[in-house]
Amino acid sequence: MCGLTAVLSLNGGSNCPQCDKIVDPQALNRQMEESLDLVKHRGPDARGQWFSPDYRVGLGHARFSIIDLSPAGNQPFHDSEDSIHAVVNGELYDYEKYRAELGHEYRFKSNSDCEIVIALYRHYGIHFVSKLRGEFALVLWDAKRKLFFAVRDRYGIKSLYYTVVNNKLLVATEMKSFLPFGWQPEWSLKNLLEKGWLWNDRMYFKKVHRLDPGQYLISLDFKPPEVKTYWNLEYPDKKIPFPLSEEEIILKLRELLLESVRLRLRADVEVGIYLSGGLDSSAIAGMAAHLIKQGELLGNDASGDISKMSCYTIRFGKDTGVDESDIAKRTADWIGVNLHPVTMKEDEIAARFEDTVWYTETPIPDVNGMGRIAVGELAHSHGKKVILTGEGSDEHFGGYPDMLSKIFVEPDLSWPPPPFEMPADSKPFEAGREAIPPPIDSPASTKRMLNNSSVFARINSFYNLPFASWTEKYATNDLETIFAENFGAEIISKITDKWHPLHSASYQWTKSILVNYILRYIGDGADMVHQIETRPPFLDHHVTEFANQIPPSLKIRYDPVNKVLREKYILREAMRPFVTDEIMNRTKRAYLGPSLYREDGALYKVVKKLLTEDNVKRLGFVDWSQLQDNLVKGFRDGDQRCFRSSLFVAQLVVLSQRFGPHDEYYGVVKLQVQSGTARHMRHRHEVW
The missing domain is CATH 3.60.20.10 (Aminohydrolase, N-terminal nucleophile (Ntn) domain)
Structure with a gap:
């Protein structure tokens, strides 16, 4: 707004x-x-x-x-x-x-x-x-x-x-x-x-x-x-037992989430829901329908007619491996509401590529941002101005694959020990989930600072720029230590000695990937392009201050009978009345766009148009030869790393062009890091 x-x-x-x-x-x-x-x-x-x-x-x-x-x-x-x-x-x-x-x-x-x-x-x-x-x-x-x-x-x-x-x-x-x-x-x-x-x-x-x-x-x-x-995330001492029973936790969490959704249904305009195939958005839709049946208004609609609650989803295509529209449709039918899909073909993605970077100001090498803008455009065309969304659940309930291993770092002393032996690690349970980047080779002191709870490997995987050779003088080989030290001594002390590693990982993720990627590139930055105010009920401090107290072993629970590790266990139980059995039993899938595109396709043509030698050398810090190799491997050979690297450089070119001079009033914009070496060695301040 x-x-x-x-x-x-x-x-x-x-x-x-x-x-x-x-x-x-x-x-x-x-x-x-x-x-x-x-x-x-x-x-x-x-x-x-x-x-x-x-x-x-x-x-x-x-x-x-x-x-x-x-x-x-x-x-x-x-x-x-x-x-x-x-x-x-x-x-x-x-x-x-x-x-x-x-x-x-x-x-x-x-x-x-x-x-x-x-x-x-x-x-x-x-x-x-x-x-x-x-x-x-x-x-x-x-x-x-x-x-x-x-x-x-x-x-x-x-x-x-x-x-x-x-x-x-x-x-x-x-x-x-x-x-x-x-x-x-x-x-x-x-x-x-x-x-x-x-x-x-x-x-x-x-x-x-x-x-x-x-x-x-x-x-x-x-x-x-x-x-x-004025406010920060806090977690309990990992050695102190939690006083509530599992049933009490479920009922309290359900109560807080229903209240959060109720508040976010309030508007003097039309309200809708973004619905994917996951637990989070399905739970929001289910709770909204439940509240409307109890007499709550859906924005400016006082009819109480559930069928007027419109839901929106993105359809990337069944052959992409990332399409969830069929599951979303089954959920919408079960709730009794309309589902409106927007189909994202390659030409639609390509057409929105440059504007997505400009509006979100967030260069992230994925096409999911274009999908988010497109679904907002559809909702806007239907007269919607407010949309409820599911962001924030994974961060607070252990929803990401990167968090699975954290439950095994230390015993959860805040909850009664299980009457069985826990597995040694998470590896047997990672099959079928999103690939987890390998750990970063960092000093032992950094691992101790973060108590083996680091999520930096995921952050580090977001982009791999083909930097020009002269930049090596300014590079550091210990990025994870810099990342850890950024939290400050007080937080590091809590991570090291007080918080359970799962909670430490949640803190790191919330303060980095959630705020600087999810809430910008596939959040408010994209949503407001077509005047959609998105409201995430999971990101209500009354909800999260309670959720942060819940024992880690209730967030990620091991089922010794079926030998499965269930992420967001306690949330699933709290949301059981509002979602289908299919959603209850489904493994978390991240919202990602397709990443395989033809060398002669629409997206390739947009990226190729941006990645001219002149544009790239104007950036100044990218190796032109290596980029050309990445472009071929990324689109012709389907190399994921090279594809995302090429996409990221193209996004930087967009920023360079759009943040350059708009007219003579703005003057000459100083994107001054140019190719060559001597100038940079003499003028360090222009680099840093």
Whole structure:
């Protein structure tokens, strides 16, 4: 929902009396308008901007209306004293409760859920963020205190980036919104080499950061901002027995998930469901149908007719090995709802390739992002604006194949030991599942730091760039150690000594792959292309704070009779009333697109068109000869590694072209890492 841009001058605060004279109001207005134009797909319903009298602070908002469709819900919001101003992207639940609690001290001007931000801030100060429930990113300015405050939700469902350009702090929903303010993108070779943009707060462009999940940015008196944490994932001491029985856990988890779905059905527009062949989306659809039968509204539909609940799925084709549409259809029939599939043939994938990279700003070498955009386009054509999705379940209930082995690293002392002998490891149970990348050869100290729970092998497999030889000078051979140390000493201490390895793996995955890949490339970044607000009920902090306490051996359980290892066992039991037997017994399958394409096909032609020698050498850090070899092997020979490598370089070319000069206003964009060696050896700062 929505897109926002904020600007704060960092010119010395009250010690800089001349600062107001160096601001050009006309230019700043134009920059803000153009910044919002670049994300107009996120907010087609209204546009608003506000500047402080001295133009040192500016807030811009492109609105996508979900709650309170009237002009009263347009942003920015302002308090009655014209002192506190805010722009909000996202959805805030429990807002009716806070409107009732704070109505005697704050005069609400709309029925928008987002307006509670100012009321809560006035009442609680910056502690108000702990009261927010939902998916959000927001910026608030308190003129009396000269306080600039930006915050992102607990899981990073909504994005928020920041950088400093010409002594101005810029904050925005998407990086492209920085361009009108004079931002000149430069590749961060360091973060590309280390793959750090998949797990740290820095992007593949230099000096561009994102707020991590559960963090806020604060600046007082126009000083450089500080970033702090207001919420983090927590897990119990692995040695302390869990007090609830299995039945009590199942009932409590079911109650919390039903409540989470109920909140996310609330909207003043049409609501639908994304339905695949897996447990997570099937459970969301089943719970939604159950709640509607009990009288809950489906968005703006008060009919109570289950058949009006539309579900959407992606059909890649039965010969691809990744199509789940038949299972989704059987689930939809069982629930009694309509299923609308979108068929993704190669030409549709190819046609969306470049736009997917531009809109998501996330180069991931898979075509599932194009599928996500296509299914959103179909839902949009049917009038849907809100879609419930299944993201977040695997991270919190041990759903990924990479997590199977973690249950065997240590005994689960939080739950009674089984009356049988556990297998030695997970290898016998990995057949038929998604292939698990081999472990990284890292120092023993790193393995001890992460207590043999590392998920870095999966992160490392996301892309393998054919880097030019000159980059070897700046490469490091110990990426996993850098990854581990990024979590900081406090978290490493918990991973090493307190948390069970399964929970440690869940933490790592949630803080890297979930937030920086799943929630961007096949999440909000793709969904908002066609104005679809997606809501993931599993990513509700009331749900996950309970789920994180559940013993690991109830998340991944060994069945000694059938000799199978069942991922997400406790979730399956909690969702049993809402899903079919087929779904209950089905092994987890990741949402991935096809990866075998002909050398003369539509996708190959798009990739080949992008990977010209001139385009690749303009990137500067890719070996042209090796890339050509990868392209042949990837498409002609079906080599998966080479296919994904070629795809990734093509996506970087798209970023290079799209983030390059749009017109003369943007000036010459400095994607300056060029081919050759001498220049880089002399000017290290241009590389790093």
